[in-house]
Amino acid sequence: MTKHHAPKAILLDIEGTTSSISFVADELFPYARKHLAEFVAANPEAAAPILAQVGGDDPVATLIQWIDEDRKETPLKTLQGLIWAQGYADGELKGHVYPDTPDALRRWTGAGLKVNIYSSGSIAAQKLIFGHSIAGDLTPLLSGYFDTTTGPKRDSDSYTKIVDALDLAPSDLLFVSDMPAEVDAAREAGLQALLIARDDAAADIHSLAEVLP
Incomplete structure (x- = not known):
């Protein structure tokens, strides 16, 4: 990604980004x-x-x-x-997160950045994954949640709606996803965006530890 300036907030996908697809x-x-x-x-x-x-x-x-x-x-x-x-x-489920996820959430929030989630899973499901994660309750580190009620993740208009909801300029929001089509849609809407893939050298990053200091 070409960084124009430091973002004011971060938007994260879940599957393949903060948590395993499996x-x-x-x-x-x-x-x-x-x-x-x-x-x-x-x-x-x-x-x-x-x-x-x-x-x-x-x-x-x-x-x-x-x-x-x-x-x-x-x-x-x-x-x-x-x-x-x-x-x-009932304790039958625990939300998976990669080891770098809670570390990144703490680092970003400690730096004053607001961290948001955008997933095809419902907002309620998103809160459950992070609220009952294997690393404990991570919801205090998250500021906002977006799902399919905002719009399809491969539609640039969805990202425009999100930046409007967050009261940000598009370039002030950094989106991280493992799906190229989603990254492309976010960039089309003017967001900064990074493609993450933990096992693909062609990706922009391979861990959330690489995102911002």
Whole structure:
């Protein structure tokens, strides 16, 4: 990245950036799939408005199909967040974060930077991962959360909405993601952006330890 000036805030992706993709794919998604029908049956009031958004003759089957297809549908993300909340509360789930993640969050906040999250997972799910992480509760180090209700992560307009919500100039926000299309969209919106890949030499950085002093 060509640094024009030091950013005033940081925006982070989760999967592949702060946390392993395998945690979401191999632990969270299967957990939600396994418990979805049971949760809906046990929590009809909470589930009803979500199922209404899904529609169809069998919304539960549709939701399970969406999990299998890795769809980024907001009703699914909302319901997954509720199911995961129960799993975290029961101690069955712990949010994965890379070792450099809590160190980076403390370093940035200590330097006066506000750290925000932008993930396809719901805001509730984001707070659960960081609130019940293997490194403890990291939510005091985070200032804001954004999800698919803001817009698609590969759409530059989404990043414009985020900088507006944070009351920043686009170039004052630094976005870090492992997805090239997301980095491109952020740069198109005027943000500073870095592509992170822990095992790819072609990436801009390979650890959050490399981001700012």
